[in-house]
């Protein structure tokens with residue numbers, strides 16, 4: 001028996017989390033609306049599922065502040081988003097000669113991104129630019145051109161630095177490449193986290209309350225952006 005989500009007849013309580021399993025729902029509906037009841041022929045539309053968001057980190061080192069920032073984003077994500085870090089450590093340097101028979105790590109990375117609805121790039125700044133590992137990941141995802149994993153995907157960029165400018169040059173440099181691969185990058189808020197080394201405790205947990213609040217609201221805005229352009 002099928003019922004449309006949002007079309008429940010009075011008498012069926014629609015809870016916010018909709019945890020009822022199918023069987024219980026089925027029983028409840030059977031009691032309220034015997035099979036002969038015309039309402040039983042309505043079709044079920046599942047409640048909206050969480051949007052899956054890839055988080056790509058531009059630093060390969062273990063103790064990276066950008067990774068700590070990414071972990072904080074995963075923790076602070078609103079109920080509507082599920083954030084998962086997609087690793088780029090194993091991606092060899094892009095080489096067009098390998099395109100016909102791509103390394104397994106390239107294929108796995110492309111698959112992981114394709115399974116997501118949106119992407120957040122968290123990048124440090126190297127010499128006023130994007131770290132090569134991050135640029136490499138963007139390039140690998142963009143090829144072959146007709147199979148680019150990025151085309152039309154909603155995205156956003158956070159740059160980080162212990163310095164006061166928060167890696168803003170890397171932020172804009174990355175945005176330039178993302179525009180070229182047709183990622184729909186959220187313009188505002190544009191986050192450049194300065195003094196990033198002071199935001200975490202000894203276990204790498206983000207403890208700066210102001211930043212936590214800001215990132216929480218930032219992620220809510222990004223969720224709206226995904227709905228608008230995704």
Ligand SMILES: Cc1cc2nc3c(=O)[nH]c(=O)nc-3n(C[C@H](O)[C@H](O)[C@H](O)COP(=O)(O)O)c2cc1C
Pocket residue numbers: 059060061063064065066067124125126127128129160161162163166167
């Ligand atoms: C090769 C290299 C170049 C760097 N250039 C910059 C820079 O241009 N601007 C900046 O703010 N920090 C720069 N830094 C310092 C990084 O911001 C700092 O090492 C930071 O912790 C790296 O990010 P991570 O902690 O996520 O690995 C550079 C670091 C390296 C290793």
